[in-house]
Amino acid sequence: MDSAHVGDIVGALGSIGQHDTLEGRSRLQRFRMLLAVIGPGLIVMVGDNDAGGVATYAQAGQNYGMALVWTLVLLVPVLYVNQEMVVRLGAVAGVGHARLIFDRFGKFWGAFSVGDLFLVNALTIVTEFIGVSMALNYFGLPKGIAVPLAAVLLFAMVAGGSFQRWERFLFGLIALNIVIFPLAFLVHPKASQIAHGFLPSFPGGLNSTLLLLIVAIVGTTVAPWQLFFQQSNIVDKRITPRWIRYERIDLWVGIVVVMLGAVAIMAATTFGLAGTGAAGKFTDAGAVAEALHDHMGTTVGALFALLLLDASLIGANAVGLATTYALGDTLGKRHSLHWKITEAPLFYAGYAALLAVAAAVSFSPDHVLGLLTQGVQALAGVLLPSATVFLVLLCNDRAVLGPWVNTVKQNIAAGVIVWSLVLLSLALTAATFFPGITTGTLELGFGVGALIGVLGGAGMLIAWQRNRRQATERTAKEFGNLDPDQVEELDATSLNRAERKAILQADRDTWRTPALDTLERPVFSPARTAGMLALRGYLLVAVILVGVKVVQAIGG
Template sequence: MDSAHVGDIVGALGSIGQHDTLEGRSRWQRFRMLLAVIGPGLIVMVGDNDAGGIATYAQAGQNYGMALVWTLVLLVPVLYVNQEMVVRLGAVAGVGHARLIFARFGKFWGAFSVGDLFLVNALTIVTEFIGVSLALGYFGLPKTIAVPLAAVGLFAMVAGGSFRRWERFLFGLIAVNIVLFPMAFLVHPSFATSAHGLVPSFPGGLNSTLLLLIVSIVGTTVAPWQLFFQQSNIIDKRITPRWIRYERIDLWVGIVVVMLGAVAIMAATAFGLGGTAAFGDFTDAGAVAQALHDHAGGSVGALFAILLLDASLIGANAVGLATTYALGDTLGKRHSLHWKITEAPVFYVGYAALLLIAASVSFAPDHVLGLITQGVQALAGVLLPSATVFLVLLCNDKAVLGPWVNTTRQNIVAGIIVWALVLLSLALTASVFFGHLTARTIETGFGAGAVIGLLGAGAIAVARGRAERRAAVLTAAELGGLDPGQVEELDSTRLSRAERKKILEQDRDAFRTPALDTLERPVFSPLRAGGMIALRGYLVVAVTLVVVKIVQSIGG
């Protein structure tokens, strides 16, 4: 759709020619190629620790100590599986996530997916401006100056018409995250206490407040906008199937950075505020910075405020681009950082309008904005199962991915993740709707949900096994029509495992999705269509109840 998406890879740390390969390259040359590819995975992961993420991890540490570290460990495979699927989709299909959903599932489901994205992303950018105002407010700069200044800076960051310049600027902001480590060590953390947090527990009992925080951790760590951003950014960086292996390394680098950051933020509030009057009394990230200043020292408070400002700028940039990338996909307009403003006006005007609206909303009363920050993360967590379902369906679409479709193992892991996310959001919905549910009842619900999931997985496996057996019978019948000489010739042409692997890799590296308009659109079976409609109906109810919970919190 966009000619800027074809050409040399021009990254912050190097370049790769459009037709370059790894053949005959030394280890040093391969390493330099890896550096050139690194970017989309690292940026999307660090952008994950945005203002909402900082506030959510700080709340977990301030209210529950290190007791919820285990949630981060469980989210590592979720992060990798989800984002690795969009890596393949972006490199192979060459179009954004929104474009694929519209092309393969039609306008109804496309509007369903992209509509949710636009709403949650707009609110997420509001939280980024809240983070900017709270961080600069700590240093005495009023909101009336801080927010407009950040908005202008964020637009200038992307408006130069140079992908490399933008990526280098982001890498500079990412480097500021180094302040995480002195901040965490200055509060004298206990490694034994932190390690104990790896054991799953529900401090104070499994109630709606704790569930809302856990869903918020899920929503801020694995947000739907990440799927749209990374796929489009891979395309904008011109990464093709040949470099998928390097992009997976890029993704792992980002996951390590984001997990270390989340643990460090929890530790800063858990140990910096533990045993003080502020422990268990989270309000917002600005109050956390001040509390750390009062109880752990001015250096810790200042480092937290710097981290909050940096995270807010990275997050606003990444979420804003995710939205305008999707807007370009939806409208069929140019949407690349390689274009100048005059060459892609819709892309840049959409980005500017998004910043303007979010900056204006951020001037709402402070006590409301603090709760909205957590609420946005919870909404992202509730909407994540829907985004993951579309992702799994696309990664099983052979017309789109060809030899890059999900393996059986990948589908099993993805299915477990989707069902776990659904159960978590169901538990939150039930605990809000039925306020007097006990922890035992919720735990029983999780157990029943796990049994239902196993039964459903078994039924799917049986159905797939029958389909494979029918295909095997058809193949046998076809071979039965050959004479002995033809069968002998077929046997002699069979390849060794190593030969088959090499041919498969060559085929995979060369495969690109055909023009989407030439592909026959997949048809939902009645069962799948019913399940998708049920999921949509449930999400409407779940989102409504999350909003109810937030309103209740605002009202005390």
Template structure:
């Protein structure tokens, strides 16, 4: 572990000693400890509503009204399950997500995973600078000034060598999200229309354009960079297993904020542009701000532009840090906000270089940048199954997580999520290849895919039970006189459920991953290896097809 990752928890809203516990603490003291923990979950979720998120939600509202609100509801369990797994990995292992992938799966798979991250993150930061330029252009500031100014500000936010100062700065930006309430109120939303949007529907039919937008909503709401950022940020904040319960609360706070923000942005575009020529004709977030200004007045347009600027700065900071955290994990260099520039030059140089390149690319032609914003979100959605597969494998690695490994229920939920994302990606691929595919055909495809998922899951569950049985048989042979059924009885008795839970909780609070270089690397079975290569090959094809779809849009 990096030495900066060990010590007292020093957060924006308080501190906790390295050896402090909850024993003997009053409710007020526990609440103050919770405030000290809050940060990684809230920041990663609010950072999720970045420039691309604002543009994607605004596009959904402007082109389809509130008809796609249901997609956000379905993404809540995806958000929590994915991010809760990295909470455990960060607190227990004490190292970043990229480091774990390289150490447990080797350089080959590590390069695939981190390579995806670097490419998508670099493009994502470009979209953040696009958001900055659009927002400040609304107030009359040209791109030649706004983009370099934002890049300097973003670097200054992290370069002080103080984790607490950085987190307080982010909390200040997050507080600005309060403007989403007056923004949504001033466009005079109709509650009945919003409520109807929670019922799943496909306005205009399930075609490639709508599917691309749905995949974009998935990609901007549950992005791969979030996994890398939150795990590394938990490590950087020095959160240990005894504080995982508080970090889960932090995560739920962030999920509530991000969902309210997404609905508010959809509502602003839906009701603020209803009945205008702009309705159904989304181009970019800057045009939405101007259209709101023209139709609803200066205040509404300015609030939307400020929200876009705030989202862009938070997103660029979080995505940039996710990338440089992963770079430090990959190269084995210091990577912590506790270090000053002179103490971790590679960390800060990588962050600065990433900002500089993204800022330069943001000066590309406007029509290309507008489509790039949606394309990046779609790419994130397409690549998410791969990132989630590695996450699930790590959370089933007993050598890494010990008593914190996934339960059977957690694996079932994670499996459903991964397969659902794969089916969504497959449907997008099918509509790009065959643009005339009907909604009925896609519905049949989803039904068939769901059936395959159920049968495959049942097969995996049977295989797991057989493996558990074989393990019991091996244990029985070691004891000599016991049969496998007696071994299983010993595992379940004589302790009561409460007693077993108390022992497990005590073990969890103090259990940490041993030094990674002392652990034997898990071996992939032949079916798992074939499945991984098949998934990677398909995702490569899907990425190419997303690029084709964007190129078609650019070419009209």
């Protein structure tokens, strides 16, 4: 563990001593402590509405009106379930997501997971520079100046050697998101039309084009980089288990902000471009700003461009840090914003190199960049099931989380999410291979897939309960004087007898993961290994198909 990850919580809105507790605190003092904790959840959610997010939501509104708002509603539980799991992992384990995967599953699976992250994140940062370029081009600043200027600013934001200064800078950028509300108001939205969008529908039929957009909405709203960023940022902010309940509030604040922003962006293009020649003809976010300028006036166009610029800077910063946090985890090097450049040279050099490469790629032809933006979001959506599987496995690892492991309800919710994402990517695969497939056939496929998921989930739940009962019986024989609740806490683990007793005696809010190198690594059963390999193989095919769709679109 990086030594900078231990100490007082020093946030943008206050600080908390390392050994402070809630005992004897007034409501005002507790509220101030909440403000000090707020940060990782809010930043990761607002960073979710990055350049790719703005472009994807704008495309949904411009091409389909408010008809796809329902997809955002379904993603709220996905956001919370996924990110709440990394909240617990970060606070309890005190290490980043990449470090846990490597330590618990080995280099083979760690390389798969981190390899996905590096690929998607590098491409995502390219889209952030695309957003910066388009936004500043609206205000008359050429790409040759806009992109290098943004790269320098992004590096300066993190290179000060102060976590608190970095977080305050991010909070300043987040505050600029308030332009979303006047933007949505000025296009004169219709409440009835927005409300109708909450009802699930497939405008124009469920074809590969619509599926790709839905997958892109999923990928831009719930991206794999968010798991790595929030867990590492919680560790870097020094949040411990006693503050998990406050970090959950932080997460909900972020979810509300990101959902309001997504709906507002859809509304801006839906109502701002309705009845114009631009309706149904999305090309890129820069063209949206120009179209809003032409049809709704200078103010609306400028607000959209400013929103795009702000979103791009926040997204590039968060995604870049997610990558370099993971790099530090993988290589075992210092990776904290508390360190100065001279104290953590690899951390800052990796961040600078990532920005430089992404900035260079962003000078590709405009029509390629516009399609790349959507393709990256779809790629993130396709790879999300794999990231979620590792997340669920870690959150069921009692050696790592002790009393903080997933409950049955949390596992059921996570299982539904993973299977739903797999079904969505399967539908995209089918629609790509067979362009003439009908909406009815795809809906039937979803129904069959849901049935398979229910039956498979029931079988897994029965097997899990049987294994837990057997483990409980073994534990009860070893500790004959324990009550049922204590026996459940002592479910089979890789900890020794003394450590298992310590779990029962320790207070939940102070329990931390033992040194990872002292824990016995969990062993995959043949069935689990086969399932993981099958999932990885399928996702590889799905990634190729997303690339095929993007190439087809580029070629007209």
